[in-house]
Amino acid sequence: MNTLILLISKLESKIIFYDRINHSISGESVGWHIEHSLKTIDQIIIATKNSNPESYKWKFNFYRLLILDILNKIPRGKAKAPKIVRPEGTINPELLQLSIQKAKENIDGWNDLNKNAFFPHPYFGDLNKKPTEKFLALHTNHHLKIIDDILN
DSSP, X not given: OHHHHHHHHHHHXXXXXXXXXXXXXXXXXXXXXXXXXXHHHHHHHHHHHTSXXXXXXXXXXXXXXXXXXXXXXXXXXXXXXXXXXXXXXXOOXXXXXXXXXXXXXHHTTGGGSOTTOEEEETTTEEEEHHHHHHHHHHHHHHHHHHHHHHHO
């Protein structure tokens, strides 16, 4: 989880550019990408913490193998974020700072979770603790790269 904490700090450093947008890169602002990343972290951590590890069953998933293990990155423009992690309403630095704090608080206790605590990913199937950590880092890094492209 140390990698994710570092990535959250990088998101935090981009808050000053929250209102920047570059339509040739993304239809959304830097602030939107920050908030989406943080909402994703929160929702996945909450789902994982609330899961029943005894219900976890590993199944082969080609897309999980391809993205998490072979490509080690999320391709752009191939998937749409679920509604639950899409920011709505006005995004401002105060909201983003609160979301940063909430994400950091939600990470507390992660290391104490059972290795088979999991969340159901819409494309990759059930991800237990270790691949969940990897997915969260890949997803956050994916949006940090988009933010950097918007800013350059």
